[in-house]
Amino acid sequence: MIDYYEAKSQPITRLMVWQAYKKVRANKGSAGIDAMSWDYLDKNAKTQLYRLWNRLTSGSYFPMPVRQVEIAKSDGGVRTLGIPTLLDRIAQQVVKHHLELQVEPLFHNSSFGYRPKRSCHDAVARAERNSFNHDFVIDLDIKGFFDNIDHELMMKAVRHYCKDRWVLLYVERWLKAGVISKEGKELRAEVGTPQGGVISPVLANIFLHVAFDKWMEKAHPEKPFERYADDIVVHCKTEKQAKYVLAMITQRLKACKLTLHPVKTKIVNLRGKSEMKYSKGYDFLGFTIRPSFSRIKGRHLLMPATFISAKSKKRVLGKFKSMAIHKRRRPLKEVASLLAPIIRGIINYYHKFWDGHMYKIWYQLNQRLLKWVKWEKGLYEHAAIRWLKHQYKKTPNLFLHWKYVHP
Secondary structure, three states, rough: OOOOOOOOOOOOOOHHHHHHHHHHHHHHHOOOOOOOOOOHHHOOOOHHHHHHHHHHHOEEEEEOOEEEEOOOOOOOOOEEEEOHHHHHHHHHHHHHHHHHHHHHHHHHOOEOOOOOOOOOOOOHHHHHHHHHHHHHHEEEEEEEEEHEEEEHHHHHHHHOOOOHHHHEEEEEEEEOOOOOOOOEEEEEEOOOOEEOOOOOHHHHHHHHHHHHHHHHHHHHOOOOOOOOEEEEEEEOOOOOHHHHHHHHHHHHHHOOOOOOOOOOEEEOOOOOOOOOOEOOOOOEEEEEEEEEEEEOOOOOEEEEEEEEOOHHHHHHHHHHHHHOHHHHOHHHHHHHHHEEEHHHHHHHHHOOOOOOOHHHHHHHHHHHHHHHHHHHHOOHHHHHHHHHHHHHHHOOOOOHHHHHHOO
């Protein structure tokens, strides 16, 4: 009979490995450098997971280097990810779950990234709320955060919150596992924790909890902030405060061997008096928070409001453009089915606070549908508009965005 609670020199049970496998399997993801696929692992799960558990519990587990991949960023650059093997991701999930149970209750209330029951929307809502009584914002951008985390400081932070030797052993091995570049060259990992690993988010939260969150709590307890992973905004009352706090944060992060991006880090003046000229809004998690006139008790007041950011708008419209809807020779219902999950995702994220700021997005999508009508039906402008309006009247729920902007 198999004892799923059996443990050897390290307190890791077979059940812990099996639960980690199911968690990682649900998230899917691509293969690492060993090219092991999910199909293969699913068919050989009993053997592979037993071997992994045996190595983890005996202390003989050594991770393989991660596979380096690059994904395009919205600003034209690239973000480098490190993809571990499937078995390494499962091992990381075992440690991550154990580590999170210890550190999650200790994390700061202003930390939102990769935490249970906390979301991007929670962070944005808090940022907007704090902007009502703080006229200035420090928009922080840590230069290459994941690539520049110091391993010694990282291990010092983990040791402070976790005394389990097996956790420390494997975290250190993952940090030093190395990278296989796109050209197939193995690179040593002197600093950083590759984005793409299961355990990377919790390690990043531990590092910034010590380097930033707890420091802010002690040094500037009256300055509210929101942090989502390494995306941080700090609120100040005056220009003088903002300049001083930014200088102090720069020194603090330098002491932690991190550097603020000289261009992307900036002070924002939402609606205060200042000697210098600053930006009037800031981007945070795909949204822009900036002042806008609101009617309150019969008066028009300049108040902070949340809109889709210019970068997000460009990315969404670029997605619609790349789909080349007008070239698809399919019935309108099939076009609607094709667009439905994309539109639903956009609505679920960007309509969280209000709908009006999305008008241009949905208007542009309707223009692309109009182009489809012209190509598919061979109609001129006015006839195509009439045809599309008829479809809306007949089936107003055919496209999800027609609820907000109809043809």
